[in-house]
Amino acid sequence: MSRIAATFDRLNSQGRKALIPFVTAGDPRPDVTLPLMHALVEAGADVIELGMPFSDPMADGPAIQLANERALGNGMTLRKTLQIVTEFRRTNSETPVVLMGYLNPVEWMGYEAFVGLAAEAGVDGLLMVDMPPEEGGGLVPLAKAAGLDLIYLVTPTTTHERFNAIVERATGWIYYVSLKGITGAKTLNVEEVEQKLDWMRQHTDLPICVGFGISDGETAARVAKVASGVIVGSALVRIVEAQQSKGADEISSQVSQLLGDMRSAMDRP
């Protein structure tokens, strides 16, 4: 069983929901990411989504775009991202790590080399923002053979036909983007999300986690009531931005505070 499946199984048996923080590797500096990942686990993260920095993150909002620029400006690369995961695995063999990003850096490294290095580093899953199921022909078979889960986005505009094509290929979990728009957008209608999730559950047994628009404990708790997990990105990245001149400990502790609030709100009966 994959590390991701095992995590959702464990949470299920505990009657709890997954809390999945997103941070950009190398933001604000490469040396901050490893301690930050451990701090996130400490604060209650069940899975870590690690952004692979890209110069042109078209589907992300300003907060994550700036995070990408900070990381790249401080010398972050795809190879260093993979090295951070290797380091993380030295002391943490349980928490799944999913790499999220855009195709070009991966294309540049070569699909085969990338998948090999990612699996070796202890990466559990991939979420390629600009690789819809139609264009996965090169990467998907390699990733599957290496045991990497492929997480796909589903959005409010995804049609039934497209949803069927996605669940055919998806493993790990389904990432439901709760609203039209880019990351870091504001409002989220939990009732609408619930209806959509009810419909999706008739067609897949995969866990469905919800991201976009979740920035505080209360929203996280409301979403956790209807979803298998909650993904929080821009809210954490904004804290990193505000604390960027500080040391790794200070940044980690500030980010962990918000994540910890979300964890306790979600775990409240």
Next chain:
Amino acid sequence: MSNQQDNVTDYHTYPDATGHFGPYGGRFASETLMDALDELSAMYTKLKDDPDFRAEFDKDLAHYVGRPSPLYFAERLTQKWGGADIYLKREDLNHTGAHKVNNTIGQALLAKYSGKPRVIAETGAGQHGVATATVAARLGLECVVYMGAEDVERQKLNVYRMRMLGATVIPVTSGTQTLKDAMNEAMRDWVTNVDNTYYIIGTVAGPHPYPTLVRDFNSIIGREARRQIQEQAGALPDALVACVGGGSNAIGLFWEFLNDKGVAMYGVEAGGRGLSGNEHAAPLSKGRPGVLHGNRTYIMADDDGQIMGTHSVSAGLDYPGVGPEHAWLKDSGRAQYVAATDDEALDAFRELTRTEGIMPALESSHAVAYAKKLAVELGKGKRIIVNLSGRGDKDVHTVAALDGLSI
């Protein structure tokens, strides 16, 4: 370079149903956009052969854009260069001053047919932004144009024109503050407002079906040129030359001739300060295949796959990617891709202005610069069509600044 030209029997059958030109093109977009792209594909497939839609498009091209644009035999330039006959396809004479309007007229019609009240666009030199703002004004659509902050600065005249036309111009300060970043912002806007917004992409790049529909709308250039040169010279041209940023004017000229194997084709990229360094915008000459802005194509990126900043004296060519059909034409050997430097383009700008009284856009000046070399190489009795994709008014202050003048 591989040359598979003989294996392709009909270039007009590309792309395939999924928008691929060989290994290039496709639809590398976020899930939020996929439904909108499907809808656009379905609508375009239905409309492109619809007689009413075609008639409306043709009518607009004739009476609003002012087509056909002339094919002008540049006699003085031909004599001066002393080689092949030079014909200039005068897209600079179109309404708004560039070939860009062919496409915006077409896409504005698609926006109208899809009932979306708001259009957005990205622009580098501002020609596409002006063309979009123009058609939006004419159809009463709300118009937002994204433009890199650096381009806003160097294309002030076009920014002012867009604002006079009623468009909102949003300077983009992220990344390199040029066309690629404007394209990112436009995609973000579209993702957020996909219900009421039509995104008018200005070049033959982006996710399927954009490279196809932008090409189709611009292919009027080559259809006219093919007929015109046969009328004027009694034969097909020996070579076509056009500048390539994203590549819309080039593909517009080339497409009608793709199956005429005796017609050579040259796409001229921005060589900037020279291809030996990184200060250019020549992905086909110096880049490699990757994925950017929704399609697989040649792009310029660093060793880690991060998209590079580019340089060209011409804002309209300052883009690290290129349309996927050009990537395919390069690999198949059907078209050759070369480069002209900033200095060569500026010399060509001055030479055409002085010799024929035609002031070309700096983009088009790259094509003129290469045509000069090619004319000598091909020699007398041969015929070259150079696409004059736009007029140079917008670039006068850039040229003046290089001459040390502030106007």
